[in-house]
Amino acid sequence: MSITTKSLTLHLGLIALLFALGFILPAYHHGNLARVMVLAVYAVGYNVLFGYTGLLSLGHAMFFAAGMYGMGLSIKFLGLTPAPALAMGVLAGVALAVVVGLLALRTIGVAFMIVTLMFSQAVYLTILLFGEYTRGDEGFVIQQAQRVIWGVDLSTDQARYMAALAMFSVAMLSVLWLMRRPAGKVLIAIRENEERAQLLGYNVFAHKLGAVVLSGALSALAGAGYGLLFGYVGASFAHVQYSIFPLLWVLLGGAGTVIGPFIGTLFMFYLIDLSSGLTNAYMLVAGVALVLLTLFARAGLVGELRKRVWGWLP
Known part of the structure; x- marks a missing residue:
């Protein structure tokens, strides 16, 4: 079996498993998994920028919020139906990503992190x-x-579960397709050695800008979808903690892996959910688990599997 076939089988198998779980999970976990899948779209978007292109953003909540408010305000004030409102949310995220990308990509390293945080x-x-x-x-609530x-x-x-699954499937398979295309390989080359990629004749700035825009579009899709599926739009989703969450999810699951963002989001969500039922100091439990994973699984859960068992994982 070729690597492409193995990869496609794995990712389609995950989608099939999630589809089947939609009919057998109890109500509590059914709702949780729907939420995890939407947030995983956000993590997938962040992974495009951080995991594959090597650009660390501390302000990604602005794209999530742009999608959420672009969708919510379109429904509230323009009277749009959900489909065009969702599109408006994604367009808001893309427009913001273009502006931020054109300005922030003039910096590198720590300066890029600070500029994205300031914009957020x-x-x-x-x-x-x-x-x-x-x-x-x-x-405000969307009725x-x-x-x-x-x-x-x-x-x-x-309906909410299946809509979340559809969003996640599109995001994951799109990134899987991109990473097997020449453009995806260029992003990885930029992450590994930007100067060498430039010497080879690639337009590094254009590819990095494309990564920012794609990442912003997926993050905005997650924000718009979250607001639409769960019926709430609020400023708390634009706060700095929602810029840190996708970084943690990607690091836990495995930066630069297609399936890693979902695994990291699922792990973190249930770690906090289960520990909060045991103690009020649930963030301490989550912190200890994160430290242990950082020490003993530095490449993330899926990243370690790729290093030790399945070297073909994309």
Whole structure:
């Protein structure tokens, strides 16, 4: 069996497994897994920039929030239906990513991290400033009647789960396809040695900008989808912690792996969920687990599997 066939079988198998779980999981885990899949789209987007291109952003919450507010405000004030509102959310994220990319990519290293953090804080403060429309930290609810797409009520458990699965499948398979194309190989080359990639004649700035835009688009899709599927839009999703979360998910699952962001998101979500049921100091439990993983699985859960067992994992 070729590497391409193995890879495709693995990722399609994961989608099939998630589809089957949608019919057998109890209600609590059914809802949790739907939430995990949407957040995993966010992690997949972050992984394009950090895991494959080697650009560490500390401000990705601005793209998540841009998608969420682009979708939510379109429904609230423009009266759009969910499908075009979702598209508006993604377009808002893409527009913001183009602007941020053109400016932030003039810097490198730590400066890039700081600039993205500054942009993200500016977006967060802008949301608070226009609280008359955004409702600030309080946020606003998207009514059930406004969450019906093509006759399907996305507020129901099964429809929400399948919509989350569809979003995650598109995001994961798109990145899998990209990483097998020449453009994806160039991103990896930039991550490994940017100067050498430039000497080989590649337009490094254009490829990095493309990575920022794609990452922003996927993150905005996650934000718009989250707001639409769970019926809430709020400024808390633009806060700095939502820029740190995807970094942790990607590091835990395995940076530069296609399936890693989902595994990392799933692991972190249930680690906090289970530990919070045992103690109020659940973040201490999560912190200890993160430290142990950092010490003994430095490449992440999927990254370690690639290093030790399945070297063909993309």
